[in-house]
Amino acid sequence: MKLLEIIKSLSNQTRLDILAWLKDPFAYFPAEELSDYDPALGVCVSDISKKAGMSVPTVSVYLKNMAAADILVATRKDQWTYYKRNEESIQQLAELIKDKL
Amino acid sequence: MKLLEIIKSLSNQTRLDILAWLKDPFAYFPAEELSDYDPALGVCVSDISKKAGMSVPTVSVYLKNMAAADILVATRKDQWTYYKRNEESIQQLAELIKDKL
DNA sequence: TAGGTATTTAGGTAAATACCTAAGTTTGTC
DNA sequence: GACAAACTTAGGTATTTACCTAAATACCTA
Numbered sequence: 001m002k003l004l005e006i007i008k009s010l011s012n013q014t015r016l017d018i019l020a021w022l023k024d025p026f027a028y029f030p031a032e033e034l035s036d037y038d039p040a041l042g043v044c045v046s047d048i049s050k051k052a053g054m055s056v057p058t059v060s061v062y063l064k065n066m067a068a069a070d071i072l073v074a075t076r077k078d079q080w081t082y083y084k085r086n087e088e089s090i091q092q093l094a095e096l097i098k099d100k101l
Numbered sequence: 102m103k104l105l106e107i108i109k110s111l112s113n114q115t116r117l118d119i120l121a122w123l124k125d126p127f128a129y130f131p132a133e134e135l136s137d138y139d140p141a142l143g144v145c146v147s148d149i150s151k152k153a154g155m156s157v158p159t160v161s162v163y164l165k166n167m168a169a170a171d172i173l174v175a176t177r178k179d180q181w182t183y184y185k186r187n188e189e190s191i192q193q194l195a196e197l198i199k200d201k202l
Numbered sequence: 203t204a205g206g207t208a209t210t211t212a213g214g215t216a217a218a219t220a221c222c223t224a225a226g227t228t229t230g231t232c
Numbered sequence: 233g234a235c236a237a238a239c240t241t242a243g244g245t246a247t248t249t250a251c252c253t254a255a256a257t258a259c260c261t262a
Contacts, residue, residue, distance in 0.1 A: 004114055011112045012220080013105055019202060045239060058221050060240060079229045079238045094199035101120060101191060113250080146209060159251050161210060180208045180259045204262085211256070219248070226241070232234085 001092055002069070003101070009069035014052055015062055019071070021051060022085045041075050042084025102193055103170070104202070110170035115153055116163055120172070122152060123186045142176050143185025 010016060021028040025043055033047045049059035063083050066072040070089045075082045111117060122129040126144055134148045150160035164184050167173040171190045176183045 004112070004117060007108055007112045007117075008219095011105070011108045014220095016105060016108075016202075046237090054220095055222060056239070057223085057241080060238095061221095064240085076228090076239090081239065090202060091199065094195050094202075097198060098192065098195035101117075101195075109249095115250095147207090155250095156252060157209070158211080158253085161208095162251090165210085177209090177258090182209060205260100206262105207258100207260080209256100209258075212254085214252085214254105215250100216252100217248100217250075220246080222244085222246100224242085224244105226239105228239075229237085231236085 001089070001096060003093075003096060006069045006071060006089075006093055009066045009071055014054065014059075015066060018048060018052065018059075018062065018066070019085065021048070022072070022083065038082075039084070041077065041082035042073070044080040044082050048083065102190070102197060104194075104197060107170045107172060107190075107194055110167045110172055115155065115160075116167060119149060119153065119160075119163065119167070120186065122149070123173070123184065139183075140185070142178065142183035143174070145181040145183050149184065 010019070022042060025034055025037060029043060029047055029051060033050075034043075037043070045060050045063060046056055048063065049056045052059055060081075063072060063074070063081075067074045067083065071086055071093075072083045073086050075084075111120070123143060126135055126138060130144060130148055130152060134151075135144075138144070146161050146164060147157055149164065150157045153160055161182075164173060164175070164182075168175045168184065172187055172194075173184045174187050176185075
């Protein structure tokens, strides 16, 4: 668990927002986009970029970095890449801050 | 507690290191600098900058930002500014990540 | 008031990050 | 194979951050 990498992957508002949106997709994404939502997969890049109001490439890189830091998990399926939160990592991060930081 | 501000105040290695050094000053600072160390105050700017191997102004700004984010507490005494960790804030941060992030 | 030490503020350059558009890749469908 | 949809990679500009030196401020002591 590389603390600095994680912190950097979280150090802008959009990235923090994405994490919040993915915590409860039904509260933040339009129902029609979630018609076949699978919690094991998460939400696809274009839906997230739409929600963020940013270009797909920008958001794609954000997500990729967050996945590299192990805060998100990416799953490629057909032509989509889905992202979901890595809850275990997030809890580990909390523990690390609590005990080690 | 402004999460983004806190995260930004922690998003470089030196700042993380400072937090670690202040957790156990006797393990990281030369004994002679700590001859009248007071845990209620912490360590002064110039000692921290020496330990970091960076200029005093650079470290002064780091410390100031971390204090603005409430992660450190600054105390001015005579011509020195001492910094110590804000343990309560750090625990709050851990809780926030655990429950809200 | 003069001079010294500790710190902060200002101002500058270099590197990193934020975003975009355009171009390429992957995968599915006709 | 041609085309479309979703995504990634490349490449560019603008803003932010890193870090320095120089100058200003604060506070002590003679």
